[in-house]
Amino acid sequence: MWPLARLAAGAFSSPDAFLKVLAAGRYRTSLVNSLALSTAAAFVSVALAIVPAWVFARERFPGRDLVRTAVSLPLTFSGVLVGFLVIVMLGRIGAVPKLAGLLTGRELFAGSAFTLAGLFLAYLYFEIPRAVMTLEAAFRHFPLELDAAARSLGAGPIARLLHVTLPYAAPALFSTLAVTFSASMGSFGVALVLARRFTVAPLEIYTELTAFLNDAVAGALCIALAALTFGVDRLFARRSA
């Protein structure tokens, strides 16, 4: 609680800190960017995680543990490390452009690590594992009898998906969205390494503190970011309840 109180005190020490943050400009742009990037990353990573999570939860196959460990590995990487990995893959002399150069004669995607696409990929890289792990736990308890009952009542595969599977899985999907969204909102290291001109709120907080020692604006940004994250999480939570 004490650090939180200090933070709030900093934010309110200068009366116009919040106005500065919410006025058009770099701070507001960073908040909007954070919101857009994190929302997109949450939806895409959850969508991509459904199939692997279902497979891990319901199927047994040789090498399952190995694959599962490999998928969950990025969760243990710090953001800065993920950033450097993306540079190694998609930098100007990254592995992907080099390979493309060998295969097609043209070095495709060279330097894309520093574009918005590169940043988005980096977010997916650590959000998909989070989504898979969270969804897998939910899918484990999915009652297959329900599906069998619907089938015996004559429902086709699409009707079963729409009326049985999705309604049942929806709360899990929404809470997974909330988890991945919050993690993206707070993520800092990836953007620190990769963001060229696209700025996100945690990066602005860092700059305000390190370059200008501006506790008021940094505190106000923190609170605004937390409020946004909390607000969107509540939206997701209401649907998962």
Place this chain on the structure above:
Amino acid sequence: MLRFVSRALLRACFIIILAVLLAPSAAFAPPAASEDKIVIQYDCIPNYANWGGVTALYKQVAGVTVPPDPKGSSVAMAALEKEKDNPVADCAYYSGAIGYQAAQKGLHQPYKPKGWEKIPDSLKDPNGLWWTVHTGTIAFVVNTKALAGAPVPQSFADLLKPVYKGKVAYDDPTWGGTSFTFVYGLNELMGGTEKDFRPGLSYLKKLDANVSSYPRESIYNSVLRGEVPIWINADGNGYKMKYVDGGPVEVVIPAEGTFTMPLVMGLAVGAPHADETKRYFDWLLSAPAQAEFAKSFFRPVVAGTLPAELATKFLPDADYKKARALDLSNMAAAADALKKAWLDEIRGTGR
């Protein structure tokens, strides 16, 4: 079977890592073991100005550890200010203007190290709040192999050409003092003043089309490997890549002119190891330490300590005639406003 093998492997890894972490070996002990003598220097990047070599030599001659520290000048100053009531660091190293600003903010206490009289007056504070240890010059550090056929750029005008798209980088000036010196000097070169940043920013906006990133960490190794072909930074870092690390690197003094940059130090207020730090400062101006800095091609501030075989490796004096000194007090006064303007205009505006 696969599952069994993978489990066994994981378990083995886990046990090995745990064993290494718990091993009471001296090799793994942290550098700040209590009986060791230590000096904490903010901004002590091993690949910059050969701090790695200098601190290793000091450990050898005096038995004092000066651990590496990755902060840039501005971050070092912010840390000193933040920790004012509970000081952690003994001293900091900065590019001139930021050190000057830190002294103005009252973050330094006076000390005049041995050899003080050998430092030219323009490169030290009369009261001993800061002084220069060596100087550098802003230059293009070019990895010629990574240029992929493009000619080596010779001027700031060249850098704007489309052939260099995605090939240029300079550090975030809110992070590093070298880059702040570049941004400030460039603005003067383009006709701006310490109050009017438009000429410099308008050039940097055009340059942005060719910039791959604005790093907030040392990209020395990225340049050496060719990930970044053109780095606007201190000349010495380029010479070191070329002559020490054997990289395909050339140093270019831009045709329009460039800027010299004193690199300064100061004793932090409330330094926990003040006496040890003063001895360290005395040694840093001695001939062996100055010659060690020179191995990374930063010019010693004490005249006559640049070894002759290193002197011949610099570009000819005709090139260095194009380098001008910048007024540190003007720079310090403009620092916050210029950094903000750079953030608003260059970074944080999109993409």
